[in-house]
Amino acid sequence: MITLYTFGPAFGLPDASPFVVKAEMLLKIAGLDYRTSTKGFKKAPKGKQPYIEDEGEVIADSTFIRLHIEKKYGFDFDASLDEHAAGTAWAADKLCDDHLYWVVINDRWADKDNFERGPRVFFDVAPAPIRPIVKWMVRNQVVKTSKAHGMGRHSAAEIHELAERGLDALSGILGDNQYLCGDKVCGADATVFAFLDSMSCPVFDTPVIKMVEDRANLKAYRDRMRAEYFPEL
Numbered sequence: 001m002i003t004l005y006t007f008g009p010a011f012g013l014p015d016a017s018p019f020v021v022k023a024e025m026l027l028k029i030a031g032l033d034y035r036t037s038t039k040g041f042k043k044a045p046k047g048k049q050p051y052i053e054d055e056g057e058v059i060a061d062s063t064f065i066r067l068h069i070e071k072k073y074g075f076d077f078d079a080s081l082d083e084h085a086a087g088t089a090w091a092a093d094k095l096c097d098d099h100l101y102w103v104v105i106n107d108r109w110a111d112k113d114n115f116e117r118g119p120r121v122f123f124d125v126a127p128a129p130i131r132p133i134v135k136w137m138v139r140n141q142v143v144k145t146s147k148a149h150g151m152g153r154h155s156a157a158e159i160h161e162l163a164e165r166g167l168d169a170l171s172g173i174l175g176d177n178q179y180l181c182g183d184k185v186c187g188a189d190a191t192v193f194a195f196l197d198s199m200s201c202p203v204f205d206t207p208v209i210k211m212v213e214d215r216a217n218l219k220a221y222r223d224r225m226r227a228e229y230f231p232e233l
């Protein structure tokens with residue numbers, strides 16, 4: 001059976017990481033048996049989660065997990081899509097992975113109050129005497145990484161302006177569809193749901209929550225996907 005290595009549910013979300021939620025939803029869409037483990041981070045081959053172990057084979061990164069499912073199990077996530085829709089879906093997927101992800105990072109890690117509301121809890125396992133320094137170092141590193149990407153160089157207002165345009169793009173692609181690109185679920189649904197849900201998590205104080213609420217189709221889609229794929233939450 002496949003093991004998916006995760007951080008575990010947090011902040012009322014299926015997982016603290018949108019990439020883990022994406023990978024888990026891909027496994028669900030493909031109908032594969034899997035179990036989750038929160039004990040794998042130290043062995044993560046790329047130093048990040050998610051990764052999976054499938055009959056001795058280790059595959060790191062949510063997109064490579066998708067490609068592995070496609071190759072090994074012959075599951076075509078985009079079987080229902082024509083070329084145009086498949087291209088749009090892939091672009092939406094990467095809008096989330098490589099752009100909107102940094103909105104989540106800045107909201108949760110750069111904003112001091114939000115950091116205290118959320119990521120701070122990750123450090124509760126550190127021994128009390130070194131906890132403040134570990135917290136400071138990791139937070140600093142995450143903020144630095146966001147600056148290296150580029151998003152972290154913008155003001156919060158600019159980041160949220162970009163978030164709004166990204167949400168407009170997703171809302172435009174979704175339109176009145178049941179799923180992102182039509183009446184059948186596709187690979188990018190896993191990504192778009194994971195990021196919409198993470199971006200609009202009510203634990204954090206961010207204008208993105210209202211942006212999602214204001215786009216009725218996105219809000220309804222997020223709630224629908226959650227009820228269908230993560231009904232336990």
Ligand SMILES: N[C@@H](CCC(=O)N[C@@H](CS)C(=O)NCC(=O)O)C(=O)O
Nearest residue numbers: 017018019047048049050061062063
């Ligand atoms: N491209 C990767 C990104 C995964 C990723 O960034 N995971 C983050 C959590 S959201 C992580 O494991 N961070 C831990 C670290 O960098 O130390 C994917 O698609 O899986």
